[in-house]
């Protein structure tokens with residue numbers, strides 16, 4: 001569990017299930033957990049680091065993001081922050097676009113963005129402290145990819161990703177799954193001339209060879225190498241047209257939809 005220092009707050013990477021990451025934000029004493037799909041690894045991380053849970057933050061309603069909440073609350077009562085419109089029971093503070101929270105127990109202010117697409121009510125949390133820009137984006141933006149469109153439309157997801165892409169380049173992207181190598185394999189197929197993708201693939205493959213996480217990434221890296229933030233690039237449009245997945249002259253949203261559908265079967 002690498003421990004990334006950032007100002008006085010740190011973020012623990014807690015692996016769970018096959019490829020999930022649960023995030024524990026802490027100051028050495030108090031901790032908030034993001035998307036605790038499984039309580040066991042969270043309890044282990046808290047006890048290993050001598051931390052007291054003071055808040056739970058949720059991005060969307062899928063079980064691998066909320067499944068551990070009842071078990072965590074059985075031992076301690078803490079506020080549960082989450083999306084207003086994603087149908088999650090037990091949220092004590094419902095949140096939506098533009099709202100700001102101070103996380104109980106921590107000197108941590110977060111801003112909420114609505115990012116529908118993967119689910120309709122999905123939200124993301126942004127820390128805008130100078131020198132410490134963080135993004136907790138659940139299953140919306142991944143390293144080298146994006147979440148599947150289970151509920152929203154391609155236009156909604158494209159808008160959500162555009163919001164995240166507009167964050168500062170040095171924003172650390174704490175996404176919820178280790179999908180990077182397979183995402184980059186797709187990125188190489190749709191944008192073979194992007195040297196940044198090839199470099200990133202080499203780096204990610206080396207990290208995974210020693211079981212190191214490839215996340216967090218940064219918004220700057222995603223903007224340069226993630227095809228789902230680059231679907232208007234002529235090279236990507238040409239790949240879509242050459243593969244028979246897009247008519248030439250189609251709209252950017254059509255290109256985004258075609259890219260997402262291609263990835264679904266890649």
Ligand SMILES: [Zn+2]
Nearest residue numbers: 060062118139
């Ligand atoms: Zn999900």
